[in-house]
Amino acid sequence: MGRAAVLTGPKTLEIQRFPLRGIRPDEILVKVEACGICGTDIHCYNSDPFGLAPVVLGHEGTGEVMQVGSEVKMDSVGKPVQVGDKIVTSILENSQECMIAKYNPLKSNLCDDLKVYGLLPDEPDNHFNGYFGEYLIIRPGSSFFVVNDMSLELRCLIEPAAVVCHAYQRAKDVGMRLNFRARVVVQGCGPIGLLMIAVLRTAGVNNIIAIDGNPDRLKLAAELGADETLNYKDYSGIDDLAAKVESLTKGVGAHAGFQVTGVPQAFANLFKCIRRGGGICEVGHFVDGGECSINPHQDICRKEITVTGSWVYNSFEYPNAYHFLQRAERIGLPVASLVTHKFPLDRIQDAFDVNLRQEGVKVVVEA
Template sequence: MTAISRAAVVTGPGGPVEIREYPVPDPGPGEAVIRVELCGICGTDAHVFHGRLPTITFPALLGHEIVGTVTALGDGLDTDSADRPVAVGDRIGVFPAANCGTCHACVVLRRPGQCRRRPPSYGFKSPVDSGSPLTGGFADHLHLVNPGTVFYRTDLPPEVAVLAEPMSVALHGIRRAGVGLGATVVVQGVGAIGLMVVAAARAAGAARVIAVDGSTGRLALATELGADTAVDITTLPAGAARHAAVRDTLGGSGATAVFGCSGSPQGFAEAIGYVADGGTLAELGNFTDRGAIDLNPYTDLLRRDLTITGVYGAGPDMRAHYLRALEILERGGQPFTRVVSHRVPLRDTEQALRALSTGYQLDGTDVIKIAIDPSR
């Protein structure tokens, strides 16, 4: 009897989300099938749900922060991406993006995101019924069908392993901003990505890390993950008052590196005021088009000798960043197990996606990180 997998499919912009069933495939050569244990919901998923990513057509199966256990391996696949043996029953973390690794964009330009041969990332292939349907993490099973899929075996509990993808993005940001020993860091917005930036900045040797947010729960966890000071902006008007509060924590100056993780154009504009002259603003949050802002090239950039850098996903070194992310998580010593604040069943996927667009509250409590748990 053929096994059946449920999948939470977004039928159109803004929903609804339907639970559909698909047969679990037998993996072909070099492929695998995993039983999804957890799949994190990213802010990007919420934007896609609302139709803000033009490359996505509906119906679509989302979910790209994936951890699961191997249920079947195709011929020729017996090691993970670090050449370690992998077998049925092993837990693995799956990196969503793939590329050919041999073309001009991959090798010379070192821009795998521009690879014309790359298949759609897991959680971003659409419409769902084109090719193998089970290529998103909001389902019971995931078909690892992309050639060169990056995955690593791990003994981490699923609620920690599921953080590897956002941590890989944070590590790309740390590299782009040049954070090292003695750096002063402001992280604007400490949702899941921002929390990973806090931990990564501390691991990179930052001397001071300041967390800025409007949620006392997220700020408390940021402090446990390594932030020296938490600035609650709920009582501070946007602009000069917030800039002054943050700069006061740094002795009156801005930070050598600021990470914009709020995901709004207005937040990006505000983040510029947190940067010290000669410093860097690394923007991670505006992954989809949320609109434009006014920017004065002289007063905002040249006079202050600022660098603004975009951080798109895990970057050209995505394989290395994902592995290093797992290694940081495996090192422990931080309350990573508490980052996932809500584990919800497949049937509540739409409710969870809407929660990320309506105040980050679910079941009456503040959201830090939501993960889909198909076993529930």
């Protein structure tokens, strides 16, 4: 038997006990150690927008291997896997019927049938499909990685780190200037925004401007590599804030901006902070937050702004995220300090309440 926190409906979490079935030859049984609460978990908690309830949420997790199926020999990068290893996993590989994955594997993250642990429907014989439980059964077709040399905190950050590594690469792929002398705005200093700042600093960007309304998060942004921190509440409006950004970027605006708030109006506002010939990467809208208005002439056409979106990540970007976190620590960025709260599984409601009040940064539930 094992326990799991089941979302039975909007704003309703219940600790339930389930029988733990035996694993099959192509599966792995993991004893969950911890999992971070993601913004997607919060959206699911608030309104169950994907209609998954009853469901065990949690995809920013890690745990220890308890059993390895006889057919499983290595992780997704060729490391041997055995009982006692610390591992992370999130994505299941896409079905062979997906035309996007078939003809462009580098875009498999855009498949309509993308499957993520913690966002999988409950099954009659397996209720351990998310990390907010005591166990997780890794099924065939999953990408998973042995990460024995990482702390618990860093292991819980690999999944969100993959999100920002993917966004960084998306911006580079469309030609945004992200070199040593680039001036870059990161709008929003939640967990993803703060990791975005750390990625940029680790990659060598030396002029980063962080924008948020929370002084504590702006302080952490500076510790993670932001050269300037702007509290938008100190300005009369977007024109006033954009003028400040211009004053910090030789009077012409930033080369690039990453929008990481999930607030539609923030996306519209960011155009005012970008120079002619610059670019914007939209990272924050993982759920439909509504619409906003922009001026196609003023905001895009006359400035030749490049706009790109970033959606989740591909499984092969987990190793990239792993190496980013290690590199960030080596150069002195306190990425592990993003984990500010830890709660046992029995207190998962308290963990969600802290997250909803936006206290701290990354809230972790420990099994």
